[in-house]
Amino acid sequence: MQMDPLIEQSYYYNERASEYDECFERIGRYDRGDENNRRWLDAVQAVRAEIDAFRPTGNVLELAPGTGNWTWQLSKHADRVVAVDFSESMLHVCRQKVKSRNVEYLQADIFSFQPSEQFDTIFFGLWISHVPKEKAADFWAMVASALKSGGRVLFVDTLPNPIITAHDHEMPNGSTEIERRKLNDGRSFQIVKRYFTPTSIQMELELLGWKCSAKSIDDCFLFATAEPDT
């Protein structure tokens, strides 16, 4: 029997927590050679510079923090970060790594998450690509409900560049939202992965009542800011 890809995707990330940072650090199956590794690492630094320039201050909600690759950076600007992820093992790694006193952790499924407060900034890294198209409107309505008046949304994701994924992952053919991903031990899982261009995310958000400004960074990242179009 086929499992719901959203459930399979949450299992995949929970099982991947201890090896997740191999992707960010370009080691193991994510080592794509010196030149490509350098391109990725430079692109991550360029994204970090953009986040610093944006200054995610005040009360910040981070959706899907994973192992905290952006959480520690957000915590330097924010008064307080509330980090919401479904995976207990991801949150465990994040807690160990980030160690900032102003970060609070919440284990919850984003697709049923009902924020109990409003935030100055909402951030998500490498998450919007995992939201299926049929759930996009509900997801963005939840984000709007969690945003203070005048608040800002910032998100980053990866572009469909073959140097980014593991060498034993197949690149998507563009006809489906579902991709198959592997762990180091060979187990494989279906996940949702929607790739956006700056133009396609702007168009999708415009239809959902948001003003979005997006750009690509070094052919590796989509970097976007958004606010409700009131």
Ligand SMILES: C[S@@+](CC[C@H](N)C(=O)[O-])C[C@H]1O[C@@H](n2cnc3c(N)ncnc32)[C@H](O)[C@@H]1O
């Ligand atoms: C690609 S990782 C992104 C992690 C981190 N933001 C980054 O940029 O490295 C996706 C994250 O989404 C989390 N996740 C997957 N499905 C979820 C769900 N339904 N609700 C909450 N978190 C979920 C996973 O546990 C994982 O931490």
